[in-house]
Amino acid sequence: MKSLLIGQMSLKRKGVSHTRPEDLTKSRRRGQLAALSIAAVVIMVGVPLWWRTTETYRAWLPVSQINELANMQLQLSADVEVVFARGTVTPEQQKKVPLTQTQDEEHTVDGDLIFKAVCDPMVTKYEDCKLIHADLSLHTLSESPCGSLVVYVIPESSSLLPEDMDVYIGQRRTALLRIGAQMRVGRTVEQLLAHLEPRIKQVLQVMSFSHTDITAALSDRVRLSPGNKESIADSMRAFKSSPGYEITFSLLNPDPKSHRLHWDIEGAVQTYIQPLLTKLAPVANFSLDSQTLYYAMLGVNPRFDSSSSAYTLNSDSLAHVINPVEARLGSNAASSNPVLNFLLYVPDAHHSPLYIHDNKKQEVPSNAFHSPRWGGIMVYNVNGFYRPEAVLPVDININMAKVMGVFLAQLRLLLGVQSSTAPPGFLMAPCGSTGLADWELDRLMWSRSVENVATATTTITSLAQLLDQIGNIVINDNIAEQVSSAVTSLQLAVAELEAGNLGFALQYSKEAIMASERAFFDPSLLHLLYFPDDQKFAIYIPLFLPMCVPILLSLLKIVSEARQKRREKQAKKD
C-alpha cells in the first residue's frame, strides 16, 4: 500500500502519469468489487431493515371466521310441551299421537339473514288434569326452563275459561288452550293435530317470538323499510340493548313555599321496582338513584280550562316540556350507560290541578307521558290533600303505589317489554307484583339475544373491513384477543340459540357484544394521520437520494465498462 502511494506521488511530481496496466485492472477490479458489495449490502440488508422498521404492527385477526359470521343463518328454537287434559283425547288416540314433532318456519329478512323458528312440541300422555283454578298450580306440575312453554289443551266443555275466550296466557310460562267445538265427534289424530297446529303457533307468536319482533331486533343490520308505523314506533321507543342502564327518579317541586313533599322513594323502589330489576338481572345491570329538584318549572304555561276548572296541558305542548327540565337533571359522570329519567312533577299551588289532555281533548287517566329513549313524566296533583285555608307550607305524603304503578308501566315500555295488543279470544293474566310475566321476560330475552348477536356481528365485520381498508392502523395484541373472544362467544351464542337454551344464549351474546365493543372502541385504533403520496416522496427523497446516486452511478459505470470490454474483445476477434 505504502509503495503504491509513494509511487503515485512520485509520478505526480514528475508530471507523468503512467501506471502499469496490471495495477489499473487490479484497482479497477477492487473498485468494482467495492461498488458491487455496497450495492448488495444496501439492497439485501438496508431495504428490508427500512421496511421492517417503518411498517405498522398488525396482529393477526381471524378474518375467515369473521367473514363466515357475516353470512351466518340464525336458527331459533323454542321447546313447547303440549299437555292434553282429560276429555280431549280418547285413550286409543293417545297411542297414535306422535311423541315429538318438529315444525320449522323459515323467514327471510331482506334476503340477507334468514332465521328459522323451530318448535318442538313434545306431546306427553294425558295428565290427570284436575280442575284447577289458579294457573300457579299448573305451573307446579311442570317447571319449565327459560325459553320453553307448556300449553295445556283443555276440553270444550271446561269452565276454566270464560265463554268467548279460547286461550288463557298465564303469568308463568303456561297457556291454556280450549279445544274447538268441531273437534268433538269422530275426529282422527291427524285432524286433531291439524286443528291444533295453527292455534299453538299463534300462542307461540304471542308468548315467544314473532317475525316482527325478530325483524325489529335485527334492525341494526337491516334498516326497517317504512312499512308498519307501529313497529317503527316500537323500535324507536325502546332503548337499545346495553349492558347496563341508569334509572333516575326525580321529584320536581316548583313551589316549596306551599308544598313540603315527602316521598318514601327508598321503600317504594325496594318494594315495587327492585323485584322487576332483579328479574331482569340476566338482561342488564341497573343502577338507581333519586333526587329532588326545587323551583324546577315546566317549560310551557298550562292553560286554564274553565269547563273542568283545572289547568290543562295538551299533547302538542308536551314535547317542549322536557328540554328545559333536562338541563337541570344531572347524570352520573362516571358511566356511559343510557339513562332513564322518571320525573314526578307536583304542580304549584297556583296551577293546581293540572291535567294532561290527549289529542282528543280527553283527560288522560294516568296523567303521565313518556318520551322514547328518554324516560317518563307524571303529574301528581296534591290540591285535594289540603284545604285552601290550610297553613302553608303543608306536609304531603305522596302515594307511592300509584306513582310507581305508572312508572313501572313506563319502564316496561322503555325497556322493550312490548305490550302488544292481544289477538281476539286471548285472555292475558295481569302481570304479577314484579310487573313482568315470565313469558314476557322470555320474549325480551329472545329479542335481546338476537339484537346482541346482530350488533356484535356488525361490529366485528365492520372492524375487520375498516382495518383492512386503512393500512396504517396499528393492531395491538389485546385487540386481536378481544376480536377472537368476540368471535368465539358469537359462535357459542348462535349454537345455544339453535339448541334453545335461552339463558346461555343471552349470556354468550352479552359477552360477545362487550368484547366486540371493547375491540372497536379501543383508544389505540386511531389511524395514523393520513399522508398524501407527494408528502411521502418529499420525506424520503432527501434521505435516500444522496446515498443511492453514487451506488447507481458506479453500477452504471461497471456496466458500461463491461460493455466496452466486450466490444474490444469483439474487435480483437474480428
Next chain:
Amino acid sequence: MKILTFFSLFSTFLSANSINVEENAGQFFSSGHTNNWAVLVCTSRFWFNYRHVANTLSVYRSVKRLGIPDSHIVLMLADDMACNHRNPKPATVFSHKNMELNVYGDDVEVDYRGYEVTVENFLRVLTGRLPPSTPRSKRLLSDDRSNILIYLTGHGGNGFLKFQDSEEISNVELADAFEQMWQKRRYNELLFIIDTCQGASMYERFYSPNLMALASSQVGEDSLSHQPDLAIGVHLMDRYTFYLLEFLEDIHPASKANMKDLFKVCPKSQCVSTPGHRTDLFLRDPGSALITDFFGSVRKVEITMETINLTDLIKEAEQNPMNEKPQKVTYSYVDQLPVSEIIHQKPKQKDWHPPDGFILGLWTLILLVFFKTYGIKHLKHIF
C-alpha cells in the same frame, strides 16, 4: 243554504284538523330521530382569530336556545378570548359591533379547551375511541337515532383545515371518520357546516349515507369576515355565520322552516363568497328536513295509557337500634406523588428510527475525507 255552507265549512275544518293530526303523526315517523347532539369546534387560537370563537359561541347559543341541553353539546374552543390580556372587556365575547350581544355569558360549558382541541381529540370524539377515564361530558354518546350537527370554523385551504396553527385535518380523514361513525351507527342523520376559506373542499370526499353538508365558500374562494369593532380592534364575526345566525334568530322550537331555506342563507351579494351545499348523500328530501331536526331538540312524546295496579304495601325499613355506636372507619390518604419511583425509574425504551439527514451527511463527509487522504483513485471507480 246557510246550513249547507256551514256544514261544508265545518267538514273542511274537520278534514283540515284531521290532516293536521295525520301530519303530526307523519312528522313523528318521518325524521326517525329521538335525540339531538351538536359538536361545535373552533380550530383557531390567538387574539386575531376572535371572530372564529365568536362564530362558534353564537352557534352554541342558538342551539341551546332551541333546546339542545349542555349534556348533548360537545364544545371545543381554544377559549383564550374572554380572558385575553388584549380584551378591553374581560369575560366577554361579542358577536355584534357596538357590543350588543355577549355570547360568552355566565353558563357557557366548554368541553375541550386550550391545547385539548387537537385533530386527534376531534377524531376521537367523533369515532368514540376515548380512553375509559374520559368523563361523560366529553363524550359523544349518540346512538342510531341521533341527529348530529357538526360545525367547524377556522382557517382552511383546499382539502384541509388548520387546527391551532400546528396541525391539519384533511378531507379524507374527515370522510373516513364519518364512515366509521356510520359503520357503528352512531348517527341517524348528520348536518355538517363549515365556515372557512375554500370550505367546500372539506365535504368533497364524503361517502357515507345520510350526510348533508354546507360550506361558506367554494374551492378557490376565501370566506370573508363581517365587520370590525373599533373598540375591541378585531373583526367580530364571519359573514356566513353572521347571516346564518340572523336566519336562526327567526327559528323557534315549533317552527316548520326546512333545509331549503337554510341553503338560501347568505347569497353571493351578502357573502362575497358563494356558499355551497351537498345533499346527494342525504336519503330524505332536504325540503322535508326541518331546521329543528338538527338545530333544536324537539322530543317525541307518547301518552302513557296503561298503569300497573300495585297493591303491596311498602315494608318499613328495619330501624337500626339507636344505641349502636357507628363503627369508626379510619381513612388514610393515598401516596400523593411517588417521588422515589419517579426519580429512580428507568428511561422509557424508544423505538429505533433510521438515521436522519444529519447523520447521513456526516458519514458522507467522513467517506469523502477518507478518499481524499488515501487516494483519489479509489474515488474514480465511483464517479
